[in-house]
Amino acid sequence: MITTKLPKVGTTIFTVMSALAQKHNAINLSQGFPDFRVNENLVKEVTKAMNNNFNQYAPMAGFMPLREQIAQKIEKMYGISSNPDTEITVVSGASEGIFAAIAATVRENDEVIIFEPAYDLYVPAIELQGGIVRHISLSAPSFRPDFEQLKRLISPKTRLIIFNTPHNPTGTTWTTEDLETLDSLLEGSRILVISDEVYEHLIFDNQKHQSVLSYPNLKERSFAVFSFGKTFHATGWKVGYVIAPQKLTAELRKIHQYITFSTVTPIQVALAEFLKNEENYIHLADFYQEKRDYLCKLLAQTNFGFTPTQGTYFQLVDYSKISDQKDTDFAIWLTKNIGVASIPISPFYQNENNNSAKILRLCFAKNNETLEKAVEKLSKL
C-alpha cells in the first residue's frame, strides 16, 4: 500500500472555504481570484493564436517573443536587462516556478527559511525534497519581517530563503531597507533566494514595488517569480515566469522540463502581443487601490478592525470586538450564519502558538456590488 509523503497535508483551506461558500450560498471573499472579466483584447489574442494554429508544444523555456517582451517589461519596471535566452523561463503558473526552483536547489537536510504566515505551497515543496523548514513568524498587527531573527536562524545548513512581497495573506510590502538588510546578511554566503513577486503590480499609496532584481548582489543569487494570472485577472490560465541568472536558470529548466516540459502555447502567443502595450498593466495598482479604498470605506461602518492593506488584493480584518472564537471556527460560522466566506490566517502558520490573532483575510478582487453585499451582511455583527 502507500505511505503518504506529506502526512501533514490535507485539503487546503481554500478548497474547504470555497466549498462551504458554495454549499451555503455565501458571498465568496475567500479564495484569491477576481470576479471580473479578462481584458477583451487579450481574449481575442488567445482566439487568434488558436486560429493561427499555435496549438502545439511551445519551446521548453517559453515562446521566444514572449520572453523578449518580458525582458522589456522588466527593463522598464526595474531598470535591469535580462537575457531572454538564458535568464527567463515561462512556467505554468508561479506555483510551478516556485516548485521547480525548490526542487532544483534543496537537498536532503538542507535548511530553508520562510516567513510565516506563508503561501501554502512552500512547506510541502521543501519537505518533498527532504529539506527542513525554519520559519520566522510575522506577527500582527504590522507583520514586519524581523531581520535579527533571520540572522539568528541562518546557519551553514541554510540553502534557501523564500520571501514574498507584496505578501499574501497580510498585504505587507518589503521596503528598500528590508532588501538592503537581506542583501548584507547574505553577503559572502552560498544561500540562494526565491523571491515570490506575483503581486508586483498590486501595491498602493505610491509605494514602488521592491523587486529582488533591482539589487545586483541579491539578483545574482535569486529566482524571481511572477504570475500573469495575477496581473491580467486570469488566474485560471496558470502562466508565469521566473527570472534567474544563467546557472540557476539552467538548473530550474532541468526540473521544469520534466514537470510540464512547456507552458500552454496560444496563451503565450497572446501575452507576447498584449505585453507590447504597457497601458495594459501599468494602471493595475490604481485599479486595485480604488477597490481597496472602497472596501475600507464600507468596512469602516462595521465592528471589524483593519489597517488598509499595503499590497495584494487581500484585506485583513480583526474580529476581536465581535467574537472570541478561533479564526477557523469563526470563518466557518461566518460562512454558514452570515453568508460571507473568508480565509482564516492560522492555516498559513505551521506553529499553532503563533496564530491566536483574531484575523480573517478578505479578497477584494471583486465587483463593487459583491463587496457591498458582503459588507452589508458583515455590518449585522
Ligand SMILES: Cc1ncc(COP(=O)(O)O)c(C=O)c1O
Ligand atoms: C504568494 C503567492 N505565490 C504564488 C502563487 C501562485 O501563482 P500562480 O497562480 O501563478 O501559480 C499565489 C497564488 O495565489 C500566491 O498568492
